Amino acid sequence: MPELPEVEITRLGLTPELEGRRITAVTLRRPDLRWPIPGEIAALLPGEFILGVRRRAKYLLMDLAPGSALLHLGMSGSLRVLAGDVPPGRHDHVDIALDSGRVMRFNDPRRFGCLLWQPLGETHALLRDLGPEPLSAQFDGNHLFRLSRGRQTSVKAFLMDQGTVVGVGNIYAAESLFQAGIAPGRPAGEISRPRYHRLASAVKEILAHAIRCGGTTFRDFIRPDGRPGYFEQELFVYGREGELCLTCGGILKNSRLGNRATVWCGHCQT
DNA sequence: CGTATTCCCTGCACGC
DNA sequence: TGCGTGCAGGGAATAC
Numbered sequence: 001m002p003e004l005p006e007v008e009i010t011r012l013g014l015t016p017e018l019e020g021r022r023i024t025a026v027t028l029r030r031p032d033l034r035w036p037i038p039g040e041i042a043a044l045l046p047g048e049f050i051l052g053v054r055r056r057a058k059y060l061l062m063d064l065a066p067g068s069a070l071l072h073l074g075m076s077g078s079l080r081v082l083a084g085d086v087p088p089g090r091h092d093h094v095d096i097a098l099d100s101g102r103v104m105r106f107n108d109p110r111r112f113g114c115l116l117w118q119p120l121g122e123t124h125a126l127l128r129d130l131g132p133e134p135l136s137a138q139f140d141g142n143h144l145f146r147l148s149r150g151r152q153t154s155v156k157a158f159l160m161d162q163g164t165v166v167g168v169g170n171i172y173a174a175e176s177l178f179q180a181g182i183a184p185g186r187p188a189g190e191i192s193r194p195r196y197h198r199l200a201s202a203v204k205e206i207l208a209h210a211i212r213c214g215g216t217t218f219r220d221f222i223r224p225d226g227r228p229g230y231f232e233q234e235l236f237v238y239g240r241e242g243e244l245c246l247t248c249g250g251i252l253k254n255s256r257l258g259n260r261a262t263v264w265c266g267h268c269q270t
Numbered sequence: 271c272g273t274a275t276t277c278c279c280t281g282c283a284c285g286c
Numbered sequence: 287t288g289c290g291t292g293c294a295g296g297g298a299a300t301a302c
Contacts, residue, residue, distance in 0.1 A: 001295060034278075034298090058296080075295045076280075091280085110279045112296060126298090153273065162297075170295065259275070260295070 002073040004058060004134065004167025005210035006221045006229065010079055011055045013224030017081040017102060018050045018062065027095040029088065033111045034074065037094070040117040041069060045096065057130050057166035067119040070126070074112025078222045080105050104224075131165045134203050139165050141197030148188040148196070157258040158188035159199070168203060170260050171216055174238045176202040183269040184262050185255065209234065237263040 002010070023045045028037055048064040055061070060071040060079075071079070084103045088095065094106035094115060106115065118124040132138035147164055148155075158164055159173045168176065177184045179202035182195060191199075215221055215229030222228060232239075236246055241254030245265040255262050 003296090034296095072296080074279090074297090108279095109281065110295085112279065151272080157273090160296090258273095261293085 001075045001169065001171065001216075002058060002077065002221055003169035003172050003216075005172070005207055005213075005231065006215040007055055007058045007060060007073060007167075008211050009215040009223055009229060010073070011053050011060055014060075014079060014081065014104065015053050017100070017224065018053055018098070018104065020049065022049050022099040023047065023064075023096055024099050025095075025097040027097070028093070029095075030093045030111075033093060033108060034072075034114045035116065037115050038117045040067070040119075041115060044117075045069065050098075056127055057133075057162060058169075059127065061118070065120070067117060067122070070114070070116040070118050070124055071106070072114045072126075074108060074110060074114070076110040077106065077108035077113035079224055080107070080222065080226060081224045129163055131161075131163050134165050134167050134207055139200060139204075141193060141200040144196040144200055145191075145193045148191065151188040153188055154185050154257050155182060155188045155191055155199075156184035156260075156262060159203075160258070160260075165203070167207065170262075171235070171238045172203070172206055172210065174263055175206050175236060178237045178264060178269060179206060181269055183266075184264050185257055237265065239263070 026042050026045045028042060031037060044066050045064065051063040053060060053062055058072060062069040081102050081104050084097060084101045091109045092105050092107050096104045116124060132143065148158055151158060156173050156177060159168055176199060180199040182191065182199060210216060210231040213229060213231035213234065214223060214227065216231040237252055240252050241263045243252055245252055245268060248265065248267045250265055250267045252263050253266050
C-alpha cells in the first residue's frame with residue numbers, strides 16, 4: 001500500500017531508467033483504471049522525451065514537453081522497468097516502451113490507481129487542494145496546531161487528510177502517533193502545540209527512515225527493479241494488534257477510526 | 271464548511 | 287476441497 005515513502009522509492013528507481021529516454025510506444029490493456037485513461041496518453045506520449053520524474057504527494061509526474069503524465073499507485077499499484085520482451089502478466093494494465101529497449105510496466109490488481117494527463121502549465125484538479133509536503137519546511141508543529149483548532153475529528157483522521165499534510169496513510173499515521181505518544185482517537189482540536197511539534201517531528205523522522213529502508217512491503221509493494229522494501233521490520237504498531245508493545249510490553253489495541261484499522265498502545269499513547 | 275459514510279476493486283485469510 | 291464472508295485501503299463522492 002504505497003504511501004509517500006513507497007512512491008518516493010518508486011520515483012528514485014524510475015529516474016535513471018526514464019530520464020532522457022524517448023518513449024517509443026504506449027500499450028493500454030485496459031481503457032481505465034480508477035478513471036478512464038485520457039486519450040492524450042496514447043496520442044501524445046509516443047515520440048516524446050522524458051524530461052524528468054517528479055513526485056507530489058502520492059502522485060508521480062512524468063514530465064514531457066507537452067505536459068505531464070500523472071500516476072497514482074492507489075493501494076496495490078506498482079511500476080517496474082523490465083526488458084522489452086518480458087510477456088505481460090495478470091493486471092499489467094499499461095506499458096510505456098522506451099528507446100533503451102526496456103519497458104515501464106504499470107501493474108495494479110485492485111485498480112485503485114490512475115493514469116491521467118496534465119497539459120503543460122496546468123495543475124490537475126487532483127493536485128490543487130493538497131497540503132504541504134511532510135519533509136518540507138512548510139510542514140511543522142505550528143502548521144498542525146493552527147489547522148487543527150476547532151476540529152472535532154480524530155487526530156489520526158486529521159493527519160491522514162491530504163489537505164493537512166500529504167503522503168501520510170494508515171501505516172505511517174499509526175507509526176507517527178505511536179512515536180509521538182498521542183492516542184489516535186483524541187480530537188485534533190484538543191491537542192497542544194508542544195505535542196503537535198512532537199508529532200510533526202515523528203512524521204518527518206519516520207518517513208525519512210522508511211525511504212532509507214526502501215519503503216514498506218506489507219503485502220504488495222515492489223520497487224521498479226523488483227526488490228522489496230524493508231521498513232515493515234521496523235513497524236512498532238501497524239499490523240501488530242494483539243501483540244506486545246515494544247516499549248512497555250502491554251498488549252496493542254485495535255479499534256476503527258474513520259473506517260480504518262487503527263493499532264495503538266493504550267499505555268504509551270495518551 | 272466540517273464530519274461521517276459509502277463506494278470502487280481484487281486477493282487473501284478465515285470459518286464452516 | 288470448496289464456498290461464502292469480511293477485510294485490506296486512497297480518496298472521491300455523497301449525505302447530512
